[in-house]
Amino acid sequence: MTMQRPRPTMAHAWFFPAAALYATLLLPLSVAGLLGVLPMPPGLAQPLGHAHELLFGYALAVVAGYLLGPQPQPRCLALLGCWLAARLLFLAYPGSLLAGLAAALFAAGLTWQVLPRFLGAAKKWRNQSVAPMVGLLALLSSLPATGTGLLDGPAQARSALLLLAGLLFFMGGRIIAPALAGHAQQQGWTLQHRVQPRLEGAGLLGLAAALLLGLQPLSQPLAGLALLLTSLLVLLRWLRWQPWRYRQRADLLILLLGYAWLVIGLALYGLHLLWPLPGGNAALHALSIGALGTLSLAVMARTRLLLCWRNANARPWIHAIALLPSLAALARLLAGLPGLPPALCLALAAGLWSLAFAGLLVLLWQLRDSQRADQRQSSR
Template sequence: MINRPNAPAPDSATAVPARKPRLPFANAWFFPAAALYAAFILPCSVLALLGLLPALPGLATPAGHAHEMIFGFALAVIAGYLLGPQPLRFTLTLLGCWLLARVSFLLWPDSWLALASAAVFAAGLAWKVLPRFLGAAKKWRNQTVAPVVAALGLLSAAASSGFGASFDQRVLLEALLLLAALMFFMGGRIIAPAVAGYAQSQGRQLAARVQPNIEGAVLILLGLALVLNLLSWSLTRQLTGAALITAGVLTIIRLLRWQPWHCARPDLLILLLGYTWLALGLLLFGLSTWLPRLPLSATLHALSVGALGSLTFAVMARTRLIYRFRDPAAQPWIQAVALLISLAALARVLPTLLNLSRPGWLLLAAASWSLAFLALALLLWRCRTAHPDSTRVRPDR
């Protein structure tokens, strides 16, 4: 019998260094906050506009309602999605700045506190997000995220500065166009690989994925519309409409080349539905600049409620389901709930287009939207812990 020598105990020089604990994702905090705020702010605003509730100072006008949809809700989702893993202290500090900006705008709009808190939040978001896209991205299309986020941050501060109603409306329209560009780019980068992977699992090959030519063309058209929208000349309005209509048509072409009729998975269908709202919103926005009889509010709600609501809902649910279950379709009930957002969008767009009496439709839209995001907040709470084997899973895949 041969005695094996005892293995030497590892000393400090040969010991394997302990792995650093992974930083928590910022979306674990920002997504639930955004969902709860969406569920709260829209019905409060609608009820105040209908005279059924006392209006908070920041929600006394339709512009205040749009301000909080864009710079309150949407910016929180953007922060959660783009920040990635961050030290918990930084995430909570930035979330506190966002919350202070919301409270100060609702109670003291156009105050120095509203302006300062919005500016600090925007600066913190830009500090972390911009270098990731400006430094790492090589193609100009990938680098567009950085200026869009920076511009949204600047506009959020400008919209809290109290320059007047006409200035606020121009800022909100610019912000909505920036969000449309971000939804087009980021939505496409999520949908294309997801639909292609699903097609492959079904034994098919999807040739059209990112479609860089269409992507580049639409980003250029939306950038042109952003510049032209700042001018008040009649010719620039016509050119803005042409750019937006063309962008909407190209978005439809991109969507059709993904062959959505072959897709039977609910989580992907909700993403595709949100992208459909985006194309429809761009078309309506462009047509409203050509046709004075087409109400601008229908355009705004197709983009803000239909596209922004559906895409942010789908992305937040998808991100946290992958993080918790490693499967974006693990909770199919949430995809059915997402249809309430499209119901809310239809309740805001159709009565405006058909010139119907709107109070009942407004209440239906607010109730549908609020129920959807309350359900999402519940899901996000249940998905707050990670899957035991998800240390290498990227929640934004």
């Protein structure tokens, strides 16, 4: 009698709720500590602590949930355990050997599972670019928060943000383009410009140039120029999708909104590198809160809704919730302007962000019984 192997589970069934819960708690806890309302854990008391956990805690969990795909449940839970240990140890003992070890174990497990899939199966260099982006992001997550060598703390965070912008640009485009084309076909017209491979390749090269040039202070103006040119390429891609033709599809409009924040964020960051101004680092929040927050929330909700009901609009209230990260980004950008109370803007941004991901948690809880659907999907 042979024992039947347990069916694998989709990684996002575990990582998406973990990412949503962490996002719900992280920014309010950080801002409350910054405003003196609550004591902060040591990890968030560092100058870049909340940025570190937003990029390497929340965002990397979303990346893992989306890219790992079907996994044996013990392996999936082991990876999740490494991620959770890295988060708790960073918050309590930042810079400790145990925190670094947990982060390195999660980074190694993620790259071991993701990189061969893209390097082995993908034939075009644009598709293979996911592998180095994920690999470098995982490597950065395992470095000490203070950075080493060329990468001090701010450079480490900026590099991670640009790598995530690359993933949002590439993976977001690969999600949005077929969704728009499918809707167009249902409405009786054809979307001519879909993936737009030349623009995609040029955008990836522009982001790679900005990443490398931004490592040295003397070449940062050139990095800013590369980001401005890349933002124009992303804008052209976005306009070719004809966003004005999807007024009846809230799910598609939210994805397009997140992609628009990518245009805004790259442009503002490029301008900041060309003409540094006091408080100019607030421009980075257009990428981290606007683009990352809106697109990641929309993709997590869409992935689970399509799996369970094959209908991204089966719970239309989630699209209103998905607007909140954009409002949070606006509030955070306003905090850098003179004449406005920064504390109020920060508190408002954190509250809107937390409310958005609490709403996502409610949706994911409603979909908790879809584990069987996960298993059927992964066993095909």
